[in-house]
Amino acid sequence: MTKFKLLLPLSLLLTNPNLRAQDGQQLYGLYCAACHASDGKGATGGAFPPLAGSEWVHGDPKRSVAIILKGLQGPIEVGGKAYNLAMPPQGDALGDDQIVAILNFVHKSWGNKGEAVKRDLVRIARTEFASRTTLWTAPELLKLFPLEKQPTALANLTSSVYKGQWIYMPHFEKIQSENVEEEHSGILNTALAALKEDFGIVWQGDFIAPANGEYDFMLDADDGAKLILNGKNVAEVKGIGPLGDKNRSSQGKAALKAGANPVRIEYFQGKGDQGISLGWKPAGAKQWQWLSSNPPKSAPGSPSLILTPMDGKTAIYRNFIEGSSPRGISFGFPVGVNLVYSADNLAPELLWAGTFIDAGRHWTDRGQGFQPPLAEEVVKLTNQRFLPPTARFKGYSLDAKGNPTFHIELDRQLLSDGFAPGTTGTLVRTIKLSGGTSVLEIPLGDNPLVTPKKSISLAPGKSVTVIYKLF
Ligand code: HEC
The missing domain is CATH 2.60.120.1560 (Jelly Rolls)
Structure with a gap:
């Protein structure tokens, strides 16, 4: 029993019992900081247990009152770390108001969200534990005041x-x-x-x-x-x-x-x-x-789909599309033309006229095969990658009408590839190249009815507009 007495800090011995200050922080500095440190992280580099973030100062506030009144000894785990020390009782040195002030400081400092302590609680606890002559042990306290289980980290x-x-x-x-x-x-x-x-x-x-x-x-x-x-x-x-x-x-x-x-x-x-x-x-x-409701690499949650272009805006669908690479992104333009752009091949992949897509099959689940475009005839533009291996997909931006521009980064160059509705049945593609010196050869598609040119070469600083005509 003399063990913990050796731990008594000088400040405790010098304390004036008539101290009336009710400033929680000041009292904490006098009565607790020697062991728990003024930043609450535990004195002497964490050899003493922390009060900052401690599960022991959260939940039922009576637990903290009990610890101050009667002390604590023996094995305890705080914030996942084990301690086996002794804290001396301080019920005789501290008045009810002082305990209230200290705990309201501790429970709300250093990110703690412990409950407020009222004077009555301390008064009742003092009578309740008056006959107690030994220090608490952690298992005893846990039985009376179980810790609140933190649902996640x-x-x-x-x-x-x-x-x-x-x-x-x-x-x-x-x-x-x-x-x-x-x-x-x-x-x-x-x-x-x-x-x-x-x-x-x-x-x-x-x-x-x-x-x-x-x-x-x-x-x-x-x-x-x-x-x-x-x-x-x-x-x-x-x-x-x-x-x-x-x-x-x-x-x-x-x-x-x-x-x-x-x-x-x-x-x-x-x-x-x-x-x-x-x-x-x-x-x-x-x-x-x-720490999330989504496990990793899962199918996305409820997809939000617009199945037909509405209010003159371009619709977007981001699930698997039959005939396209896995990272196909589909757009339904309000001129009866639909496009799949492949983020794998960094190129437009499919074009079709008419109805956009029936996404019903993928409403709740993405795993059941590919969704066919709702069209008799689908025009394949590219089915392989043509840009150099250093080219990287950098995402896409949408203008106010929902029309996409895809961004591709090459060694020192940026390629932007935008698609917007033209007249009914046509799609306008604007390709821009900036930076560097290399001229890029960009395939446009193999179907002469849809695009008269098979490919186009593009110099840095230049942009070119191509029109795809479906009907
Ligand atoms: C003499 C050193 C000392 C002083 C002074 C002291 N404590 Fe402690 N305190 C300890 C030790 C050591 C433990 C762990 C006891 C164990 O190992 O069972 C502890 C444990 C605690 C715990 C539970 C564990 C945790 O880290 O959350 C609380 C709460 C606590 N003290 C609050 C206080 C408050 C408030 C004061 C000031 C009124 C205070 N202590 C003063 C040494 C001290």
Whole structure:
């Protein structure tokens, strides 16, 4: 029993029992900081347990009162780390008001979201535990005041929803959010926005690391997402594209302190399917743990489809299309012309006239084969890749009418390939090349009825317009 007495900090011994100050922070500095440190992370480099982010200061506030009144000893786990020390009782040194002030400081500092403590609670606890002569043990406390189970490693999570059309991650801090909500589930789910297209979400909260050490993170999104931990970028999924594309999904590492690490996840959705997936594990561990409603590489959630162009706008469909490569993206233009662009081949792939597409088969599930275009005759433009191997798909942007321009990056060059409705039955393609010196040869298609030229050569700084006539 003398063991913990040796741990008594000087400040305790010098304390004036008549101290009337009710300033929680000041009292904390006098009565707790010698062991738990003024930043709440545990004194002497974490040899003492932290109060910052501790599960012990969350949930029933009577637990904290009990610990201060009667002390605590023996094995305990705090933030995933084991301790086996002793904390002296302080019920005799501290008045009820002082305990209230200290705990209201501790419960609301360093990111803690513990409950407010009232004077009555301390008074009742003092009588209730008056006859107790020994220090508490952790198992005793857990029986009386079970810890609140944290559903995931994301605590104190809030979500802010933003509206806007983006193809890159916007500066959310410069935009006004629509609404902010608490997400007690600790789960990321893009459906919370209740929007199909053109929105963003920023989640903020704490990632509770079970111990000091290095952690792996895996992020994927449809469309863009960014993971920021302790103010540092850890993983990023750039631009527009689907879930499950290994060229887009992103992995990162972060060295974290046990307990709460501030986390921010930014997300934006353009058109079509939406979703985010985020997983974590201690470095070296095999099993990923998921912080999102989407497991990774899954089929997207409920696809949002427009089946016919409406209000003079171009419709978009982002599922598998029969006859196209897996990353085909379809557009129905309001002039009776439909297009599939292949993000694998970096080229327009199929053209057909008339009705756009019946997406019913893929309404809930993307896995059942390819969707045929609703047409008697489908014109194949390209079925292989023609650009050099260094060429990379950089996503697409949509103008106000929903017409796409695809962006392709070559060594030092940028190719933009835009499609817009012409007169009824025609599609206008505008191709621009910028940067570098290489002239590009761009195939246009093999069907002389649809396009008179088979290919066209394009010099840097130039743009060319091609018209495809279907009827
Ligand atoms: C003399 C050092 C010392 C002082 C002073 C001290 N504690 Fe502790 N505290 C400890 C130790 C050691 C433990 C862990 C005991 C164990 O291993 O079972 C602990 C555990 C705790 C816990 C539960 C575990 C955790 O980290 O959340 C809380 C809550 C707590 N202390 C709050 C306080 C508050 C509030 C004060 C000031 C009124 C205070 N302590 C003062 C040493 C101290």
